[in-house]
Amino acid sequence: MDVADPLRHFRARFNLPEDLIYLDGNSLGPLPSDTPQIIANAVSRQWGHSLIKSWNDHNWIGAPQRIGNKIGALIGAGLDEVVVADSTSINLYKLILAAARLNANGTEILTEAGNFPTDIYIADGAARTLGLNLRLAESNALSEAITEQTALVVLTHVNYRSGYRHDIAALTRLAASKKVPIIWDLSHSVGAVPLNLRQDGAELAVGCGYKHLNGGPGAPAFLYVSGALQATIASPIAGWLGHAAPFDFTDEYRPAPGIAKFLAGTPPILSLLALEAGVDLMLEVDRPALYAKSAALFDLFAALVSAQCPALNLASPQDPARRSGHIAFAHESAYAIVQALIARGVIGDFRTPDIARFGITPLYTSFEDVWHSVQILGEIMTTGVWRNAEFSKRRMVT
Amino acid sequence: MDVADPLRHFRARFNLPEDLIYLDGNSLGPLPSDTPQIIANAVSRQWGHSLIKSWNDHNWIGAPQRIGNKIGALIGAGLDEVVVADSTSINLYKLILAAARLNANGTEILTEAGNFPTDIYIADGAARTLGLNLRLAESNALSEAITEQTALVVLTHVNYRSGYRHDIAALTRLAASKKVPIIWDLSHSVGAVPLNLRQDGAELAVGCGYKHLNGGPGAPAFLYVSGALQATIASPIAGWLGHAAPFDFTDEYRPAPGIAKFLAGTPPILSLLALEAGVDLMLEVDRPALYAKSAALFDLFAALVSAQCPALNLASPQDPARRSGHIAFAHESAYAIVQALIARGVIGDFRTPDIARFGITPLYTSFEDVWHSVQILGEIMTTGVWRNAEFSKRRMVT
Numbered sequence: 001m002d003v004a005d006p007l008r009h010f011r012a013r014f015n016l017p018e019d020l021i022y023l024d025g026n027s028l029g030p031l032p033s034d035t036p037q038i039i040a041n042a043v044s045r046q047w048g049h050s051l052i053k054s055w056n057d058h059n060w061i062g063a064p065q066r067i068g069n070k071i072g073a074l075i076g077a078g079l080d081e082v083v084v085a086d087s088t089s090i091n092l093y094k095l096i097l098a099a100a101r102l103n104a105n106g107t108e109i110l111t112e113a114g115n116f117p118t119d120i121y122i123a124d125g126a127a128r129t130l131g132l133n134l135r136l137a138e139s140n141a142l143s144e145a146i147t148e149q150t151a152l153v154v155l156t157h158v159n160y161r162s163g164y165r166h167d168i169a170a171l172t173r174l175a176a177s178k179k180v181p182i183i184w185d186l187s188h189s190v191g192a193v194p195l196n197l198r199q200d201g202a203e204l205a206v207g208c209g210y211k212h213l214n215g216g217p218g219a220p221a222f223l224y225v226s227g228a229l230q231a232t233i234a235s236p237i238a239g240w241l242g243h244a245a246p247f248d249f250t251d252e253y254r255p256a257p258g259i260a261k262f263l264a265g266t267p268p269i270l271s272l273l274a275l276e277a278g279v280d281l282m283l284e285v286d287r288p289a290l291y292a293k294s295a296a297l298f299d300l301f302a303a304l305v306s307a308q309c310p311a312l313n314l315a316s317p318q319d320p321a322r323r324s325g326h327i328a329f330a331h332e333s334a335y336a337i338v339q340a341l342i343a344r345g346v347i348g349d350f351r352t353p354d355i356a357r358f359g360i361t362p363l364y365t366s367f368e369d370v371w372h373s374v375q376i377l378g379e380i381m382t383t384g385v386w387r388n389a390e391f392s393k394r395r396m397v398t
Numbered sequence: 399m400d401v402a403d404p405l406r407h408f409r410a411r412f413n414l415p416e417d418l419i420y421l422d423g424n425s426l427g428p429l430p431s432d433t434p435q436i437i438a439n440a441v442s443r444q445w446g447h448s449l450i451k452s453w454n455d456h457n458w459i460g461a462p463q464r465i466g467n468k469i470g471a472l473i474g475a476g477l478d479e480v481v482v483a484d485s486t487s488i489n490l491y492k493l494i495l496a497a498a499r500l501n502a503n504g505t506e507i508l509t510e511a512g513n514f515p516t517d518i519y520i521a522d523g524a525a526r527t528l529g530l531n532l533r534l535a536e537s538n539a540l541s542e543a544i545t546e547q548t549a550l551v552v553l554t555h556v557n558y559r560s561g562y563r564h565d566i567a568a569l570t571r572l573a574a575s576k577k578v579p580i581i582w583d584l585s586h587s588v589g590a591v592p593l594n595l596r597q598d599g600a601e602l603a604v605g606c607g608y609k610h611l612n613g614g615p616g617a618p619a620f621l622y623v624s625g626a627l628q629a630t631i632a633s634p635i636a637g638w639l640g641h642a643a644p645f646d647f648t649d650e651y652r653p654a655p656g657i658a659k660f661l662a663g664t665p666p667i668l669s670l671l672a673l674e675a676g677v678d679l680m681l682e683v684d685r686p687a688l689y690a691k692s693a694a695l696f697d698l699f700a701a702l703v704s705a706q707c708p709a710l711n712l713a714s715p716q717d718p719a720r721r722s723g724h725i726a727f728a729h730e731s732a733y734a735i736v737q738a739l740i741a742r743g744v745i746g747d748f749r750t751p752d753i754a755r756f757g758i759t760p761l762y763t764s765f766e767d768v769w770h771s772v773q774i775l776g777e778i779m780t781t782g783v784w785r786n787a788e789f790s791k792r793r794m795v796t
Contacts, residue, residue: 015446024450031446039441039668040434047615048413048429052422052745055795060615062794087663089637090488097527113649118638118663121651125636129495129527136649210664217445217458217667238523239487240516247796249750251511251534253519265485265516266608268669269615270437347450352647396460397453398645 001296001367006289011364013281014214020345021369026188026326026359027349029214035277042273063272064241064263070279071213071222074287075186075205076196082224083259084209084272088187089118090237091206091223092154094262096126097236098225099152099181099204106151106180108133112142116160119185123154139164143174150180157195158188158324161351163316165193165324169200176201181229187211191282192325192361194291203229212325212361213282215275223262230258239264285363293362295320301327301360301370308378312337315355326359335398339391340380346373350398399694399765404687409762411679412612418743419767424586424724424757425747427612433675440671461670462639462661468677469611469620472685473584473603474594480622481657482607482670486585487516488635489604489621490552492660493581494524495634496623497550497602501577504549506531510540514558517583521552537562541572548578555593556586556722559749561714563591563722567598574599585609585619589680590723590759592689601627610723610759611680613673621660628656637662683761691760693718699725699758699768706776710735713753724757733796737789738778744771748796 002008015031016022022030046054055061064084072082085091096109109127111120113136120136127134130151137145146153153175158165168184175182184205189195191212197205203226209219225233234255240246241263244254255261298316305312312329331337334356338348341356348358360370380386400406413429414420420428444452453459462482470480483489494507507525509518511534518534525532528549535543544551551573556563566582573580582603587593589610595603601624607617623631632653638644639661642652653659696714703710710727729735732754736746739754746756758768778784 015442017447017449022449028445028450030449031441036438036441036446040438043429043434043437043614043672044413047426048434049415051415051420051428052426052747053740054615056793086484086488087637087665089663090484090635093635093662115649116638117641117644117647117649117651120649121636121638121641122662124651125634129634208664216441217452218664218670220666221663236523236527237488237491238519239485240514240519243515243519246515247750247794249515251513251515251518253515253522264491264520265487265619266606266616267485268618268666270672271666271669272616274441274668342451349450352645395454396645 005293007285007293007362008366010285011366014364016364020347021373022347023358023360023365023373024347024349025361026211026357028210028217029212029278030364032214032277032281034281035216035274038277039270039274042270060269063269063276064267065260067272067276067279068222068259070283071190074195074282075190075224076198077224078198078227080258081227082222083262084220084222084275085263085267086221088185088206088208088221089122091221092119092122092183092185093126094235094237095183095204095206095223096123096152096154097130098233099183100130100132102181103151103179105148107149108135109152109154110135110137110145110150111154112136113138114159114161116156116185116187119154119156146175146178146180148178150178153180153182155182156185156187158193160188161315161355161357162328163324163326165322168202172201188324192294194287197224202226209275209278213275214278216271216278218271219275220267220272225259225262235262237264241266290362294325294360297360297362297365297367297370298323298327300367301358301374304371304374305329305377308374309381311381312356325361326357328355328357330354331356333386336386336391337380340386341377344376344380346376403691405683405691405760406764408683409764412762414762418745419771420745421756421758421763421771422745422747423759424609424755426608426615427610427676428762430612430675430679432679433614433672436675437668437672440668458667461667461674462665463658465670465674465677466620466657468681469588472593472680473588473622474596475622476596476625478656479625480620481660482618482620482673483661483665484619486583486604486606486619487520489619490517490520490581490583491524492633492635493602493604493621494521494550494552495528496631497579497581498528498530500579501549503546505547506533507550507552508533508535508543508548509552510534511536512557512559514554514583514585517552517554544573544576544578546576548576551578551580553580554583554585556591558586559713559753559755560726561722561724563720566600570599586722590692592685595622596624600624607673607676611673612676614669614676616669617673618665618670623657623660633660635662639664688760692723692758695758695760695763695765695768696721696725698765699756699772702769702772703727703775706772707779709779710754723759724755726753726755728752729754731784734784734789735778738784739775742774742778744774
């Protein structure tokens with residue numbers, strides 16, 4: 001399978017340690033080989049030598065829109081529909097406040113129980129600010145929960161635990177029939193599963209840069225507002241870089257045309273340029289081949305675990321259209337099992353209460369990696385080595 | 399004067415180009431010599447080699463509070479009163495929404511006409527969200543404008559154009575007598591002028607990391623909430639890293655104790671670690687010596703310009719207690735004059751409509767630098783070379 005893999009040469013484009021199998025790209029993507037030099041240049045030549053002139057000479061000022069357009073190409077957005085800014089949490093807050101009054105009959109913000117926590121917390125805080133209620137619907141009751149009284153729906157496209165992937169087109173159609181906008185969080189989708197926001201009718205989205213985009217720890221996030229909606233809504237956080245002419249330094253706020261009005265403060269340039277390197281690499285990839293390999297890695301992983309680790313229950317969907325770029329298994333001792341795996345050089349992660357989660361990212365994960373990982377997992381399960389006390393010790397970040 | 403300067407050895411701690419005099423540290427501080435290695439290590443060893451484990455093993459997770467406490471030491475805050483997060487604009491928005499209801503009689507947010515634009519824009523947007531009015535008072539009518547109906551005052555400690563420095567203690571006392579909180583923006587103060595927030599009774603502040611802290615382009619910002627006020631107010635942007643136990647991944651938001659509840663999303667680690675390097679360098683400096691040299695550089699600059707460039711009018715205060723870390727001169731052709739200076743290797747900047755602004759940062763600016771700069775400025779004024787058309791061409795970022 002590896003010999004026939006059209007993406008196999010991309011593994012050499014990452015600096016991956018020799019002694020481990022990294023199945024945690026869905027939490028923090030690894031370091032692209034080009035990035036150290038790009039950052040060293042940004043530090044020493046741009047900041048160190050060109051100093052303040054770099055805002056013009058190295059076009060730092062244009063980076064949020066330039067990188068935004070590159071991400072736009074990955075998610076099926078048009079030009080000037082995506083901008084890089086702030087964190088996913090902040091961007092979500094901005095879009096909730098911006099869009100919460102589009103449905104004049106809306107009284108509540110709807111989200112999904114078990115959504116990524118920050119999405120729920122942000123929606124909750126924003127609802128308080130707006131005087132709206134927050135409603136959490138169970139996943140199987142989500143469609144019915146969208147009513148004419150829903151002000152806004154906040155959904156994560158791919159669930160961070162199970163990897164369940166919502167149908168953006170179908171839910172968008174359903175919500176639109178009741179005049180309800182949806183904000184999609186694409187953090188676990190972008191770079192992992194096909195995205196066609198325009199084609200699917202999506203109007204609003206946010207997402208992070210540090211998972212499948214390999215943009216570095218805490219890489220800046222992005223936001224998407226469809227061109228059609230841009231004129232209608234405004235950012236509640238009216239920062240200077242979202243001004244039509246920031247360097248006029250006027251007391252009056254005049255929003256920039258287009259997506260730039262959702263910029264707020266000065267962006268962290270070093271982290272932004274690291275993100276760009278990850279996005280540029282992703283743009284080189286044939287995306288149908290990427291998604292096909294992702295599906296094949298998933299199938300292999302699921303089949304091997306089913307055969308060799310019967311105590312682990314697949315917690316991800318079987319349906320390829322509802323799966324994504326990571327695979328999850330449930331076990332009551334998932335935490336200790338993941339620690340035992342890490343001790344053997346296979347990096348996955350644990351998600352409370354009982355999920356062992358593995359990113360199977362086609363750019364650098366080989367079929368052999370999956371085979372070896374499940375062999376080791378099988379040994380851990382068979383020997384029961386995960387019962388050793390050392391593997392139950394909780395770390396700060398799990 | 400340089401021979402007698404106790405800070406003269408700090409110049410070697412920066413990578414400054416040989417061929418220029420950099421008087422723009424108040425816009426973007428230069429590159430500390432230690433930073434390239436720290437960032438290379440963060441990229442290649444921490445991200446590249448330790449990957450996701452760095453959140454624990456290299457304590458990325460603790461960076462916002464660790465660096466916050468270091469900045470706290472620079473501004474006279476106590477432990478756990480400062481955290482690094484987001485941008486100044488975002489932090490200001492968070493504190494405005496958090497504090498706007500502390501004065502139950504308040505109907506308007508008050509700020510100063512000519513305040514840094516993003517502060518005005520953010521206050522305006524926040525006021526709209528809150529259903530409050532925004533009032534801009536002229537600088538000379540500011541004290542009288544603070545009344546029992548003021549919900550909140552938003553002020554920048556040091557004016558970005560003139561360098562005028564407000565009296566934090568006096569204004570805080572005045573406002574407190576009417577039960578009105580003040581949020582101080584310290585962007586042009588921190589690392590440049592003495593700050594004693596606790597001693598001065600200040601309760602709320604924000605500031606940026608990329609000016610006198612030398613934290614790199616768009617370095618993350620910080621926010622301060624006095625310990626006494628922390629229990630009373632909450633962040634409107636309730637992100638997961640402000641949760642008491644983010645890795646419990648619960649649907650219910652429970653704010654972290656202390657200042658950490660003002661964190662929102664995942665921070666940009668590379669930019670954060672660059673900021674830390676700048677802050678660490680600043681912590682090595684004897685601050686009374688820093689402020690004394692700053693005053694001496696100002697005096698020399700003002701005296702030389704007064705003698706050699708009579709067409710330039712000092713736009714900064716004469717009173718040392720009201721001055722700060724930059725000096726400003728007014729001239730109707732300030733833009734072209736600054737461009738002509740840049741062409742001669744002296745980097746200052748222009749601020750609309752008529753200000754030539756020079757950062758005189760004691761860590762790496764020598765008295766000789768000031769002397770040479772004013773010689774060149776004098777030649778430019780005498781020859782009128784700034785009238786050449788090339789110097790009027792506007793750049794994107796001024």
